[in-house]
Amino acid sequence: MSLTLAQARAIIDAALDKARADGAQPLAVVVLDAGAHPVATVREDGASLFRFDIAKAKASGALGMGADTRVLAARAASNPVFFQSVVAATGGRLALSPGGVLIRDVEGAVMGAVGISGDTGDCDEACAISGILAAGLFHGDVK
Template sequence: MSLSLSQARAIIDTALEKGRADAAQPLAVVVLDAGAHPVACVREDGASLFRFDIATAKATGALGMGADTRIIAARAANNPAFFQSVVAATGGRLALSPGGVLIRDMEGPKAGNVIGAVGISGDTGDCDEACAVAGILAAGLFHGDSK
């Protein structure tokens, strides 16, 4: 299964709804397919200049490292030199903060396979991640390591 535009829009709409319900700062949301190609993205009014870039780095980093950015950030705390090298080697396409979440397929013979990632930036990493997870679940998909 590939990630559809309608699924990406459901992820974005629900993530933004959760952000508003939680009084989050303005968010940028990026949904990428498994090849790190953009499927859909938005930047709320008032989101600061780099929010789109950070959201993209979170989603791309999750795909590139094969884990949610919360897990990657924890690993980086124990091995900062390696992860600084990864950030440099990838041209900054890895953000070491929660809010980059893998999207997994729920159906078919390849259930559980990564089909994309969502990256959100604008509030705390915890808030960004919670909005991403809410969006993924609303689209009827798995997130991170959930199965």
């Protein structure tokens, strides 16, 4: 199943709604399809310069490594040389901070990923998950 523009926009809208409700700092949100192609992106007023780049690196890193960036950050803590090599080999397309979350269909197949940057990693990740669920999709191992 392909990730649609309508689904990507629903993810973004719900993620930003959660961010505003939680009083988060301004965010950048990137939704990529399974091939890492951008489906939709947004940068809130006041989001700092690198937020879009970081959000994209979170989403593409999750896709490229097959796991949410929270999981990747934990793995990197015990194997920093490997993950530094991955970041270098991919030209920085991997950010090791929570906020990059795989988007799955009901059968668990990866449809894409959302990356969010602007607040803490925990907040970014919570907004991403909220967006995915609001769009009627799934994340991680959740089915």
